[in-house]
Amino acid sequence: MIRAEVVTADGRVVVASADEHPDLFWAIRGGSGNFGIVTSLEFRLYSVPRVHAGIVYFGIDRAAETLKFYRDWSATIPNELSTAVVLTKIPATEAFPAELHGTRALAIKVTYAGEADLAEHVLKPLFEVAGPRLAGELRTIPFGESAMGGTAARYLDLVDTLPDDLIEEFAQLTGDSATTVEIRHWGGAMAHPGPGAGPVGHRGATYSVIIDQEVPQLADVLRTTGRTFVNFLADPGRADSAYSEADLNRLRAVKRAYDPDNFFHLNHNIRPA
CATH class of the missing domain: 3.40.462.20 (Vanillyl-alcohol Oxidase; Chain A, domain 3)
Structure with a gap:
């Protein structure tokens, strides 16, 4: 994945990529639906016929x-x-x-x-x-x-x-x-x-x-x-166990930046720092 369009908790539409909102781009590639609603994705394809x-x-x-x-x-x-x-x-x-x-x-x-x-x-x-x-x-x-x-x-x-x-x-x-x-x-x-x-x-x-x-x-x-x-992971209460300690801490910081009130919480929830 090289780019995503995301609707954040406060209603903004942002583009996440390596150059735009790179912290959000990092977080959504593994952090599940904790940071916004992804409305479009752009991928780089590789030929495996x-x-x-x-x-x-x-x-x-x-x-x-x-x-x-x-x-x-x-x-x-x-x-x-x-x-x-x-x-x-x-x-x-x-x-x-x-x-x-x-x-x-x-x-x-x-x-x-x-x-x-x-x-x-x-x-x-x-x-x-x-x-x-x-x-x-x-x-x-x-x-x-x-x-x-x-x-x-x-x-x-x-x-x-x-x-x-x-x-x-x-x-x-x-x-x-x-x-x-x-x-x-x-x-x-x-x-x-x-x-x-x-x-x-x-x-x-x-x-x-x-x-x-x-x-x-x-x-x-x-x-x-x-x-x-x-x-x-069937048990959403164990979401923290899916990440390393360093990644979890960073994910919680990104969550605080984009969803400080934990609006997106009906998921494998990452709590805001």
């Missing part, structure tokens, strides 16, 4: 081995590759054979912004550890048709590593057809923002762990960090 993407389902019996391998393998992959490992069940849709509907499985979600042969080469070791494929495929498709998708976040935490005991606990859920666990690798270019980047919090996290239900037996091993991304 096609990606190699999809979801491949494997048997669940090698879940622990696959996650342990994923932990090390994901540290070596290029920035062009986005992946997640999901313990879930095969959907009951026409895309999959009827005999597999509802089968507990390990899914690997992939989006690679590059050539198919390079993607397959990088993914081959992970797929070999996961074992025989049950269903699904990767295809080269227009970028606009691709979607990593996501898991409804009843629980979400950002973690820097995946310890063996946590992986083993995840693997114990293999017989539970109701619980979905998604481990998504972050890092990459997102972890190395350029100068002037907005206040997107906790960019350095290596993984997100998302669980779509409460699982009491995991409480002792999740070792919650309390960090989150505002995009995944």
Whole structure:
């Protein structure tokens, strides 16, 4: 994003960019709807005509081995590759054979912004550890048709590593057809923002762990960090946890400048300093 038109709490219409109202420009790129109503946006576009993407389902019996391998393998992959490992069940849709509907499985979600042969080469070791494929495929498709998708976040935490005991606990859920666990690798270019980047919090996290239900037996091993991304935050009362302390202090100062009475408060609220 390079420019935005914003209606502020006092009714002014201002343009926020690197050159005009730069403090507001910084804040709205990660600070949610706390500073005004954005009525137009201007973006710089980058050409990504096609990606190699999809979801491949494997048997669940090698879940622990696959996650342990994923932990090390994901540290070596290029920035062009986005992946997640999901313990879930095969959907009951026409895309999959009827005999597999509802089968507990390990899914690997992939989006690679590059050539198919390079993607397959990088993914081959992970797929070999996961074992025989049950269903699904990767295809080269227009970028606009691709979607990593996501898991409804009843629980979400950002973690820097995946310890063996946590992986083993995840693997114990293999017989539970109701619980979905998604481990998504972050890092990459997102972890190395350029100068002037907005206040997107906790960019350095290596993984997100998302669980779509409460699982009491995991409480002792999740070792919650309390960090989150505002995009995944269901509880508006925890908005502060989505930012670093320095960014939060700066956001509160910008809030004071543009909305000192906290008019925009029905959101993931940042209180004025």
